[in-house]
Amino acid sequence: MTTPPPTSTRLPTPTRPTTPRRARLADRPAAIALAFLAPALVALLVLRLLPAGIAFVSSLNHTSLLTGETYFVGLRNYATLFTDPTFLQSVRVTLLFSVIVNPLQIAAALALAVLFTRRFAGVRFLRVLVILPIAVPPAVSAAVWSVAYRPDGLLNSLLTVLGLPPQPFLTSPGQALWSLIVLLSWIGVGYWMMFLIAGLQDIPLSLYEAAAIDGASAWRRFWHVTLPLLRRPLAFVLVADTVANFLVFAPVQMLTNGGPEGSTNVTMYDIFTRAYTVGDLSLAQAEVMLLVLLVLAVVVVQFRLLRGKD
Numbered sequence: 001m002t003t004p005p006p007t008s009t010r011l012p013t014p015t016r017p018t019t020p021r022r023a024r025l026a027d028r029p030a031a032i033a034l035a036f037l038a039p040a041l042v043a044l045l046v047l048r049l050l051p052a053g054i055a056f057v058s059s060l061n062h063t064s065l066l067t068g069e070t071y072f073v074g075l076r077n078y079a080t081l082f083t084d085p086t087f088l089q090s091v092r093v094t095l096l097f098s099v100i101v102n103p104l105q106i107a108a109a110l111a112l113a114v115l116f117t118r119r120f121a122g123v124r125f126l127r128v129l130v131i132l133p134i135a136v137p138p139a140v141s142a143a144v145w146s147v148a149y150r151p152d153g154l155l156n157s158l159l160t161v162l163g164l165p166p167q168p169f170l171t172s173p174g175q176a177l178w179s180l181i182v183l184l185s186w187i188g189v190g191y192w193m194m195f196l197i198a199g200l201q202d203i204p205l206s207l208y209e210a211a212a213i214d215g216a217s218a219w220r221r222f223w224h225v226t227l228p229l230l231r232r233p234l235a236f237v238l239v240a241d242t243v244a245n246f247l248v249f250a251p252v253q254m255l256t257n258g259g260p261e262g263s264t265n266v267t268m269y270d271i272f273t274r275a276y277t278v279g280d281l282s283l284a285q286a287e288v289m290l291l292v293l294l295v296l297a298v299v300v301v302q303f304r305l306l307r308g309k310d
Contacts, residue, residue, distance in 0.1 A: 059286035077286035090270040108189045113196035131190040142254040145183045173263040192237045199233030
């Protein structure tokens with residue numbers, strides 16, 4: 001008679017006792033989320049909200065250039081700006097610049113995104129060429145284009161070869177702003193194109209196949225499938241591009257200094273001039289506040305126009 005082998009009894013794994021502190025944290029997920037968000041919130045407070053508060057307080061004061069005394073003036077700085085022709089001219093230039101450059105950049109970025117999501121020979125190489133200006137700092141791009149825009153530069157040399165007269169790109173009030181628009185579009189189109197390509201790649205191919213089976217043309221597929229499903233990336237690109245173009249400064253400073261005849265004196269450059277050339281920091285801070293309000297108003301209008309059903 002054989003005896004059965006002894007069965008091994010496995011002892012239960014001892015569980016780690018839950019401390020009262022750990023139990024309290026488990027019951028409070030909001031506290032854990034707040035702990036993870038604390039560094040970002042501190043950075044937002046120190047780098048964004050606190051400087052904005054200081055700028056607003058400074059815009060309500062005035063510092064005498066003769067005595068150095070600072071005293072409270074309330075909204076007098078804002079009233080001064082609204083009667084200043086230089087500030088009003090900078091607002092007109094900024095709005096005209098944004099109205100032209102924003103649709104131009106977004107339309108070009110969308111067209112290139114649709115083109116480069118198709119498969120054809122050399123598509124990756126062409127995509128790299130369009131994205132390449134992003135790797136170049138804006139100051140370097142402005143320096144390169146300043147050489148191209150010179151009277152004896154590359155562009156006028158090409159015009160001479162074509163039998164056309166040379167153009168005063170940066171010295172003509174009618175051409176200087178357009179020259180800046182071309183430069184900034186060269187820099188920004190590839191950047192915004194990347195976001196739109198990511199949005200296009202998220203659209204299921206089955207929707208295009210179903211539309212093609214129903215007999216929809218390429219234009220109708222783009223209008224009824226691509227654009228509605230690309231609404232969120234387009235909204236982001238539109239808002240981000242608007243804010244970026246409202247804050248353009250380096251190319252203006254390097255190429256035109258706000259001229260000729262104030263034709264490129266955008267608001268950011270006007271703020272710089274008031275703060276560091278004229279030395280009126282309080283008036284410059286008031287102009288910063290007005291620029292922030294203008295950008296917020298434009299962004300709110302864009303969000304309301306792009307709002308739709310999901």
